[in-house]
Structures are given as structure tokens and as C-alpha cells.
Amino acid sequence: MIGVGKAAPVFAPLENLTAPVLLAFFKINCPTCQLTFPYLQRLVDRGGPRIVGVSQDDAEGTAEFAEAFGVRFEMVLDAGYAASRDYGLEYVPSMMLVEPDGRISWQSEAFRKVDLEELASRWGVQIFDFSERVPNYKPG
Amino acid sequence: MDLSLTERTKEGIVILDAKGQIVAGDGADRLRERLKALAEAGSTNAILNLAHVDYIDSSGLGALVMSFSALRKKEGTLKLLNLTRRNVELLVLTKLETVFEVFDDEQSAVNSFFPNREIKRFDILSFLQQRKKGTVEE
Numbered sequence: 001m002i003g004v005g006k007a008a009p010v011f012a013p014l015e016n017l018t019a020p021v022l023l024a025f026f027k028i029n030c031p032t033c034q035l036t037f038p039y040l041q042r043l044v045d046r047g048g049p050r051i052v053g054v055s056q057d058d059a060e061g062t063a064e065f066a067e068a069f070g071v072r073f074e075m076v077l078d079a080g081y082a083a084s085r086d087y088g089l090e091y092v093p094s095m096m097l098v099e100p101d102g103r104i105s106w107q108s109e110a111f112r113k114v115d116l117e118e119l120a121s122r123w124g125v126q127i128f129d130f131s132e133r134v135p136n137y138k139p140g
Numbered sequence: 141m142d143l144s145l146t147e148r149t150k151e152g153i154v155i156l157d158a159k160g161q162i163v164a165g166d167g168a169d170r171l172r173e174r175l176k177a178l179a180e181a182g183s184t185n186a187i188l189n190l191a192h193v194d195y196i197d198s199s200g201l202g203a204l205v206m207s208f209s210a211l212r213k214k215e216g217t218l219k220l221l222n223l224t225r226r227n228v229e230l231l232v233l234t235k236l237e238t239v240f241e242v243f244d245d246e247q248s249a250v251n252s253f254f255p256n257r258e259i260k261r262f263d264i265l266s267f268l269q270q271r272k273k274g275t276v277e278e
Contacts (some may be wrong), residue, residue, distance in 0.1 A: 029168050029202035070211035
């Protein structure tokens, strides 16, 4: 991935930013993405950042994924992998927080509970509930 | 090896006989799209016969989970039939044996969709214990 502190390559979701946005790259058949995205939706629901899912699949499959896993945040398509290549992706899910100045301030790949907790804490949000059995790590 | 899917019905329940591998790309997508088409046609309860599926990769598992979730949203479900030893172990390793109902007897899988019918579920724990003792065939 491109690296914290670096300038995020600009594409549609990053135009005219006035607040941080979390880019979350994924594939619909990726089990780790299927685990991660409902928690990202919860982060939005509990007052976290704007999130844009960047799908490496087509519109139909992406809509199916969103419906199956209850994801309602914005989705854009990267079926040709242009943005994925620009961001130097190696795995999905890969997530990066882009600040209004265009720099990446946080990033994570695969499912890392501690990373997501740290991200959520920036908004004063608890992303995992105490009663949940959440894996600490799941590879992408 | 490509994935082929043959559809038949038994007592109104759709059974998909899969043959080949459910892997990233064509196989996983084909399975997901077929189950989606079935659901759109009103068949939200389905059995996937995996007797002749020798390999499922992570994308294949993802396709299974996504199809299962999509069918559940439509108040249906997807049940698995005749898993190979390797696929049973894969299900246990990924903890998906707690998600899917698994059968090794077709009539029991069909019966499970009807109330008050006798059901013989596949006992994964017993299978694994027998496997450990070496009493299950490869």
C-alpha cells in the first residue's frame, strides 16, 4: 500500500474533500471483506467517518454484496483495477483514511481488530461490542 | 477444472449438483450467479451437492457465504450435502460449520425443509474424531 503520510492518488471519491474519507477496497467473494464491511457500516452508523467502498467487481455483484451484508455506505467501482494499482494494493480488504489535504493518515489491510478500534477511537466510537467474539486478525 | 452445475428438484426443493472446483474467477462467480438466479425465480431454499467438488478456495467460500446471506435475506437458506473430507475440514477450519447446515444424506437434507420429518444431520464432530482415529476413508 501507498503509505501513511503520502499523498493519496486522486480519483472520484476524493474530489472536493472537506472531511476525512475512508476508502475501503474490496472484492465481493473475499471472506475477509465479508467479515470487515458490516463493522465498517456499524462505524458509519455510530458516527464514524464517511466511508467509500471501492469494489473490484461489477455493479451487479457489488449491489448484491451490499444487500447480503447490510452495507449502505457509498460504493464506487474499480473493475479495471486502475485505482487499486495507483494505491499499490496487495490484498483486500485494504483501507486508508484520506484527510481533506489529500494525505493518508491511517491505513490497514486484512482484518486487524486493533487497527479498526484505533480508527474508531478517532471519532470516539466503539466499533466492537463487548459481548461479540471478534477475531483479532484474519488475513486478506 | 471448470465448475458445472446441474439443477434438479426433489419435493419442490432445488438441488444443485456441483462438479469441479469452486475457485476464484469463473467457478465462484458461476455458483453465486446461479443461486442468485434461482432466488430471483422464487427458489430461495436450495441444497448444494458438493460430492464431486474436490477443491474450494477462499473466493469459493466467499461465494458460498454471500449466496447464503442473500438467500437468508429473502427468508430462504442454502444447505450443503455430501462434503468431501477435505471440504469438511475446510468448513471446520473457517468455523463455517456453525453457519451452514450440512448433510450426508440427500433425503434428510430435503426433509430438513419440512416440519415434522425425520432428519439425520451430518455429525461433523464425530466425523473428525473418526478421522483422527483413522477410521474415515480419504
